Each structure stands twice: as C-alpha cells, then as structure tokens.
Amino acid sequence: MTDFRAPGSPDMFAPRYTGLATFMRTPVAESLDGLDIALFGIPYDGALTNRPGARHGPREVRNQSSLMRAINHATRVDPYALCRIADAGDVPMTSVFDIAATHGDIAAFVRGLVEARVTPLACGGDHSVTLPILRALAKEPLALIHIDAHTDTWDSFQGSKFNHGAPFRRAHEEGLIDPARTIQIGIRGAQNVAEGWDYSEAAGMRVMFVEEVQRRGIDAVVEEAHKVVGDAPVYLSFDIDSIDPAFAPGTGTPEIAGLTTPEAMALLRGLRGLNYVGADVVEVSPPFDVGGLTALTGATVMYELLCLLAESRSGG
Numbered sequence: 001m002t003d004f005r006a007p008g009s010p011d012m013f014a015p016r017y018t019g020l021a022t023f024m025r026t027p028v029a030e031s032l033d034g035l036d037i038a039l040f041g042i043p044y045d046g047a048l049t050n051r052p053g054a055r056h057g058p059r060e061v062r063n064q065s066s067l068m069r070a071i072n073h074a075t076r077v078d079p080y081a082l083c084r085i086a087d088a089g090d091v092p093m094t095s096v097f098d099i100a101a102t103h104g105d106i107a108a109f110v111r112g113l114v115e116a117r118v119t120p121l122a123c124g125g126d127h128s129v130t131l132p133i134l135r136a137l138a139k140e141p142l143a144l145i146h147i148d149a150h151t152d153t154w155d156s157f158q159g160s161k162f163n164h165g166a167p168f169r170r171a172h173e174e175g176l177i178d179p180a181r182t183i184q185i186g187i188r189g190a191q192n193v194a195e196g197w198d199y200s201e202a203a204g205m206r207v208m209f210v211e212e213v214q215r216r217g218i219d220a221v222v223e224e225a226h227k228v229v230g231d232a233p234v235y236l237s238f239d240i241d242s243i244d245p246a247f248a249p250g251t252g253t254p255e256i257a258g259l260t261t262p263e264a265m266a267l268l269r270g271l272r273g274l275n276y277v278g279a280d281v282v283e284v285s286p287p288f289d290v291g292g293l294t295a296l297t298g299a300t301v302m303y304e305l306l307c308l309l310a311e312s313r314s315g316g
C-alpha cells in the first residue's frame, strides 16, 4: 500500500536514490492549494547564442538534488519546517520553435502560481526564461539581484530581441525591474562590444565586476546588495556561469576566473532577510557537464535559494 504523504514534507529518511527524481525529493504537486513554494523546471534553450544543452538542465538538477537534505548547516534554516513545498513539474511547452510563444507559455504558468499565491522557484533553461517570469511577477518594478558572468543587457542577436543575452535589457524597457534597485554581481569575460555593460551602467544598475568582488570580499558585496535592494520586493536570478568553470563546467558560455563555490554559498547566505518574490537558477547544460558536477552545484544553489524564499515567505 502506497503511503501518500502530505504536500510539502519530503520523506528525508527513505534511501536517497529511490523514488521519483523530483526537485529536493519533494512530493509532486497534485494542486496548488495550500502550497507556499513551487519548485519547477523550464526545459527550454531555444534562445541560446552558443553551446546548447540547458533544456536538459531541470532533469539533471532534479537528479542531483536528491543529494540535498533538510537543515542548512550554516543558517540552521529548515525550509520544510517553514513552508509547504512541492515540485510543480515542468512548464508545458506548446511552441518550442518560437521564442516569444514559449515565453508566453512560461508567463502563463507563473501567472497561475501568482494567482494561487505560490512563490516560484524555477530551474532553467537558458537565461531568456527569466523575462517571462518577471512579466508574470512584476506588479510594480521589482528589485533584482542578478548573479552572472554576463549583464544580459545586450540587444538583439541574429534578429532576436529575446536571446539569452538580453532578458534584463527587455525587463528594464518593459518596466519590470527598478534599475536603481538592481545589482549585477560577478560580471566578467571579454566582449566584442561593450554596449551591454554600458547599458546597465547608464540605466543606473549597480554592476559589480568579479575583480571588485574578489578585491573587496563577499561581506562587502553582501552589504552593498542589501543597501541597493532595501526592503523592496526582490527577485534573485542565478546564472550558473557566475561560478568558475572549474566548479561548474557544464554551461553554455563559461568564463574563467569566476566565483568559487564557497564564495557563492557565502554570498547567498548573506542575502537572508530580504523581501523575496521568487528566484531561479539557470544555464546548467548537462551535455557539457563532468560527472554531474554542475548539476550538483545547480541543485545546491537551488536549495540555498529555497532557504532564502522559505524564510522570507514565512516572515522569519
């Protein structure tokens, strides 16, 4: 006889390699009723400009996330004690050969979560998927913490305004984010034109190149992020390529000399106490991964994001 568990309570004591590979081994969401946080996948990489494979990210992150446990050793936060959490599946796609239409599918899915008062925690997918999430979430311009090697404020590429290097330029144009309450952390890597960096700075976003992070240290970065965001409703978007490819090689546009995983963990744990409306981790590309290392890193980032969202959602 199957023991049907209540939503939001993963059976942490079953052998970790058994059962369906849901995010963090949470139950599959039967409905959104009573749910606080939905973990979901966006297996889409039709907006990539370089190495492919991020469409396979959610499945591999689900697999590696079975290694996650409940209580955060650094903060002692147990998200499952604070919130009802489940895996809401993948965004159903109807038009994968059409970026704008796929973004419509993603926005519709997230709008469903918003209407049910469920906080979204997404796993991409290429970074273009953050734009439709923001479209569904932003009732007013949101604050944004964007951790990435790239500002993703470039313009059209090969005629597409919605490529994965452009979501935050579009979000700014559409009034979805408040540039004065936006910080981009970990930026690096040579470009052929400087206009993405320049666009962010001219718009009034705080652009923190990785050398500044390394020179000033994570505590100073955390302090500045808190100052930029304040108590505004904030979205956190984490591109796995912010982390050095020595730790996270499985991604589309790797840039060396990035954040270490200890730096990334310290950064995320420093971002407690903000007013979160949602978060994502994107750009995990399993075909370029080595031994599941990047998917494990992505799953661990997602767990840390879950701790932040759960604490914020429960008013902790």
Ligand code: MN
Pocket (backbone or CB within 6 Å): 127, 148, 150, 152, 164, 239, 283
């Ligand atoms: Mn990105």
Ligand code: MN
Pocket (backbone or CB within 6 Å): 148, 149, 150, 239, 241, 242, 253
């Ligand atoms: Mn990037």
